[in-house]
Amino acid sequence: MNDAFRALINQLARNLAKSELxxxxxxxxxxxxxxxxxxxxxxxxxxxxGAVFDSAFAYPSSRANxxxxxxxxxVPKSSKPLALVASGKKFLSVSSVIPCAVWDERKxxxxxxxxxxxxxxxxxxxxxxxxxxxxxxxxxxAHASHPAHAAHPAHAAHGLAISAKSGHELSKESGxxxxxxxxxxxxxxxxVGPVHAGIIEPGHFRFHVMGETINKMEVRLSYLHxxxxxxxxxxxxxxxxxxxxxxxxxxxxANCVAYAQAVESLAGITVPREAESQRLVLMExxxxxxxxxxxxxxxxxxxxxxxxxxxxxxxxxxMRLNARVSGSRFLRSRIAVGGLxxxxxxxxxxxxGAGVRKFMTAFMENEKMALTSSSFLDRVxxxxxxxxxxxxxxxxxxxxxxxxxxxxxxxxxxAYGGYKASAVHEPVGxxxxxxxxxxxxxxxxxxxxxxIEHELANNLDGPxxxxxxxxxxxxxxxxxxxxxxxxxxxxxxxxxxxxxxxxDTLRIRTPSYRNWIAIQEAVLGNITADFPLIxxxxxxxYAGADL
Amino acid sequence: MREFDMLFxxxxxxxxxxxxxxxxxxxxxxxxxxxxxxxxxxxxxxMVDCGSSNDVxxxxxxxxxxxxxxxxxxxxxxxxxxxxxxxxxxxxxxxxMKLALEKTYHAMPRPNAVxxxxxxxxxxxxxxxxxxxYKSGRISDVVPVDVLVPGNPPSPYEIVxxxxxxxxxxxxxxx
Numbered sequence: 001m002n003d004a005f006r007a008l009i010n011q012l013a014r015n016l017a018k019s020e021l022x023x024x025x026x027x028x029x030x031x032x033x034x035x036x037x038x039x040x041x042x043x044x045x046x047x048x049x050g051a052v053f054d055s056a057f058a059y060p061s062s063r064a065n066x067x068x069x070x071x072x073x074x075v076p077k078s079s080k081p082l083a084l085v086a087s088g089k090k091f092l093s094v095s096s097v098i099p100c101a102v103w104d105e106r107k108x109x110x111x112x113x114x115x116x117x118x119x120x121x122x123x124x125x126x127x128x129x130x131x132x133x134x135x136x137x138x139x140x141x142a143h144a145s146h147p148a149h150a151a152h153p154a155h156a157a158h159g160l161a162i163s164a165k166s167g168h169e170l171s172k173e174s175g176x177x178x179x180x181x182x183x184x185x186x187x188x189x190x191x192v193g194p195v196h197a198g199i200i201e202p203g204h205f206r207f208h209v210m211g212e213t214i215n216k217m218e219v220r221l222s223y224l225h226x227x228x229x230x231x232x233x234x235x236x237x238x239x240x241x242x243x244x245x246x247x248x249x250x251x252x253x254a255n256c257v258a259y260a261q262a263v264e265s266l267a268g269i270t271v272p273r274e275a276e277s278q279r280l281v282l283m284e285x286x287x288x289x290x291x292x293x294x295x296x297x298x299x300x301x302x303x304x305x306x307x308x309x310x311x312x313x314x315x316x317x318x319m320r321l322n323a324r325v326s327g328s329r330f331l332r333s334r335i336a337v338g339g340l341x342x343x344x345x346x347x348x349x350x351x352x353g354a355g356v357r358k359f360m361t362a363f364m365e366n367e368k369m370a371l372t373s374s375s376f377l378d379r380v381x382x383x384x385x386x387x388x389x390x391x392x393x394x395x396x397x398x399x400x401x402x403x404x405x406x407x408x409x410x411x412x413x414x415a416y417g418g419y420k421a422s423a424v425h426e427p428v429g430x431x432x433x434x435x436x437x438x439x440x441x442x443x444x445x446x447x448x449x450x451x452i453e454h455e456l457a458n459n460l461d462g463p464x465x466x467x468x469x470x471x472x473x474x475x476x477x478x479x480x481x482x483x484x485x486x487x488x489x490x491x492x493x494x495x496x497x498x499x500x501x502x503x504d505t506l507r508i509r510t511p512s513y514r515n516w517i518a519i520q521e522a523v524l525g526n527i528t529a530d531f532p533l534i535x536x537x538x539x540x541x542y543a544g545a546d547l
Numbered sequence: 548m549r550e551f552d553m554l555f556x557x558x559x560x561x562x563x564x565x566x567x568x569x570x571x572x573x574x575x576x577x578x579x580x581x582x583x584x585x586x587x588x589x590x591x592x593x594m595v596d597c598g599s600s601n602d603v604x605x606x607x608x609x610x611x612x613x614x615x616x617x618x619x620x621x622x623x624x625x626x627x628x629x630x631x632x633x634x635x636x637x638x639x640x641x642x643x644m645k646l647a648l649e650k651t652y653h654a655m656p657r658p659n660a661v662x663x664x665x666x667x668x669x670x671x672x673x674x675x676x677x678x679x680x681y682k683s684g685r686i687s688d689v690v691p692v693d694v695l696v697p698g699n700p701p702s703p704y705e706i707v708x709x710x711x712x713x714x715x716x717x718x719x720x721x722x
Binding site: 126127128130131132134135194195197198199200201202222223224225226227228230231242243245246247248249250252293309312313315316317319329330332541542543544546 | 558594595596597598599600601602603604605606607608609611612613614615624626627628639641642643644645646647651667672673674676677678679680681684699700702703
């Protein structure tokens with residue numbers, strides 16, 4: 001932890017009573033425990049001191065009816081995050097100091113049933129009022145009888161808010177989901193979705209337009225909400241990887257690594273160096289194929305098919321390379337707690353080395369082709385600008401933040417695993433338009449290839465799984481954080497251990513959840529026809545945000 | 548320029564009955580059958596993501612890549628269910644998507660076919676008992692399904708084969 005921050009926390013600890021602030025440090029975070037009514041003030045203090053809001057999670061504490069809320073911050077020049085934690089029946093909303101926490105608090109309020117006082121927007125976010133009637137039936141038949149749920153005091157006492165109330169009550173209470181325009185005379189609404197025209201995921205966009213120009217846009221998500229976090233409750237800690245891979249298909253590796261690191265930190269497991277190195281290779285392969293989809297999509301959305309088909313050819317070739325290297329086109333079922341499920345074979349790694357070199361030549365040519373085409377540049381310049389200040393205040397992550405001039409790569413700032421030993425070059429640009437996001441993603445692909453080649457050069461031999469793993473001996477009630485830099489930005493996992501190696505709590509914040517709010521800002525003043533392009537340049541995951 | 552062309556020369560995979568991939572072999576056989584029929588050679592497809600983790604969508608997108616090139620099999624992706632012969636549904640069906648799936652299905656002209664792609668759509672997969680999933684999560688809990696394509700996720704060729712099978716089923720359905 002950064003010295004200035006440690007001094008700040010110590011200062012606060014001196015000024016406040018012991019019951020009001022307690023600090024403890026684990027290998028994954030500096031935990032500061034406080035009272036619910038002090039949360040907004042403390043959040044304001046750490047934000048003022050330069051910390052960046054990362055995520056907020058609510059989970060049942062070990063006492064009945066008491067919930068714990070954890071607000072997690074990334075601290076500059078610090079290798080681990082700061083977590084402000086409070087437990088209680090009611091919380092004070094921090095949305096006045098952290099505007100983007102509104103989404104997190106709306107979700108926490110709905111899922112926990114606890115109140116966040118001062119939260120103005122209390123529209124349900126997870127279960128849509130018009131669909132709520134189907135939830136209860138389902139829970140009565142399958143979920144309510146889940147032994148792990150019943151055994152948990154807090155869950156048993158009031159379950160999730162959505163189960164405690166009948167669907168009908170929920171719809172009556174919240175009514176129809178209302179979209180809020182700017183109220184200007186002559187404003188039209190354009191509803192789009194949930195089923196879109198392209199081969200993409202479902203989500204609803206409500207445009208409030210004045211002629212062609214977008215005055216306001218609201219995103220309504222959660223069409224894909226399945227309940228991954230709740231489903232993981234009570235399962236074996238090393239048995240939920242298939243579930244975590246389902247958070248967001250093209251971030252499977254990054255999410256699994258973040259989860260594995262959270263478990264490793266709370267269980268005190270050291271991952272062998274060779275496993276870290278191969279995890280790095282898998283994560284960078286994932287970044288390459290994921291970015292190729294975005295780059296090709298951007299070219300496609302401006303009608304530049306010559307370039308987009310070439311990106312598609314490269315993507316399919318990369319997917320086939322993935323399959324030969326790891327056995328799965330999506331690099332799945334490789335990550336395990338403590339390392340990897342078996343090493344990547346030497347032949348595979350040799351093939352990978354040759355494959356990425358060939359790929360790089362094609363990639364450079366195609367990048368040049370796009371960036372020297374005036375018809376392409378004309379559409380992407382100054383389109384969908386996300387201003388630096390806006391991006392900062394909304395805690396945006398990933399390539400989107402970097403295109404708006406914010407360095408936030410956790411591979412560098414909170415280096416983990418194999419990245420500790422390799423200096424990652426983080427491309428940062430200015431302007432925050434579609435053009436810059438295209439450039440940043442191109443830069444990241446090239447950096448990924450460099451990292452893979454670097455990693456392949458210092459070929460390490462050795463085991464890829466930690467020895468003597470006994471997850472069933474991990475004491476219950478330990479909390480660990482894990483993060484990784486997914487293609488779309490950093491993700492954050494919070495894991496609490498239960499008895500006998502079971503999971504007590506799993507909470508997930510994917511990069512998409514942070515960035516969806518920013519897209520509402522980036523489209524303002526643009527024409528409706530440019531929305532698909534702007535959306536593609538963000539390329540956020542719907543499934544990752546909905547979980 | 549010549550080198551540049553070499554790098555991007557259309558790289559269509561060969562579809563033959565002695566391919567190493569059984570899916571490709573089956574596609575080759577189906578295409579032989581179809582080529583003899585004077586009509587019903589093209590299939591318009593629309594997809595509805597009802598709860599998957601965008602992996603099946605990515606593979607569907609890659610059926611358009613030059614290697615797979617689904618248009619050579621007569622498969623065309625369309626923007627609206629009103630133009631579609633087949634909808635590909637991925638799952639498990641979330642409660643929030645149930646209504647949208649029903650509406651999309653009823654917007655299709657008849658005769659049509661429904662393809663459930665991916666483990667979630669076929670069986671509910673890992674999501675049995677999740678509170679956000681409708682019933683068991685199977686597509687067939689909401690709309691009638693004609694073809695199942697399991698896989699985590701199914702490959703582009705498996706999806707193409709599934710669509711071709713749907714084409715066969717539609718040809719037999721009465722209007």
